Amino acid sequence: xxxxxxxxxxxxxxxxxxxxxxxxxxxxxxxxxxxxxxxxxxxxxxxxxxxxxxxxxxxxxxxxxxxxxxxxxxxxxxxxxxxxxxxxxxxxxxxxxxxxxxxxxxxxxxxxxxxxxxxxxxxxxxxxxxxxxxxxxx
Numbered sequence: 001x002x003x004x005x006x007x008x009x010x011x012x013x014x015x016x017x018x019x020x021x022x023x024x025x026x027x028x029x030x031x032x033x034x035x036x037x038x039x040x041x042x043x044x045x046x047x048x049x050x051x052x053x054x055x056x057x058x059x060x061x062x063x064x065x066x067x068x069x070x071x072x073x074x075x076x077x078x079x080x081x082x083x084x085x086x087x088x089x090x091x092x093x094x095x096x097x098x099x100x101x102x103x104x105x106x107x108x109x110x111x112x113x114x115x116x117x118x119x120x121x122x123x124x125x126x127x128x129x130x131x132x133x134x135x136x137x138x
Contacts, residue, residue: 001035001074004057004058004074004076005017005039007060007061008039008057008076011043011050012042012043012044013041013043014039014040015039015040015041015042016040016111017037017038017040018038018107018108018111019037019107019110019133019134019136020035020133020134021035021036021103021131023036023131034103036103036106036107038079038104038107038110039111040111047091048088048091050078051078051091054076055076057074057076058073058074058075058076061073061074062074063075077095078095079094079095079098080093080094080095080098080112080115081093081094082115084118085119094117094118098117098124099124101127102126102131105124105127106126109124109126
């Protein structure tokens, strides 16, 4: 995670980072627990270009996409952009499953507690789910 954050800092200004949260893996494939965190960044490009930068960081850190929900070295997503709604075949912002994923919402809301879903105009709330904060910070 720290290596990804260092590389992210080369393409964006990292304003804040959340604590690291441990959660059970999603998707039913047996694997170790996931570690999740969020970073609040300032980025000069558009969402599609940010996605390209995130995919390049994943690739540089050895991410190989073998199976959906399978083990991975790193997974970087665009969760939310303040006031922006993007819905293209390639990029969806806010993340299509954000409202249902406590493991993503908890670290995001740590950084932006008043975040509003641009689809509904409502503040995000955390759905049920086991999300355990660790003592680690990025």
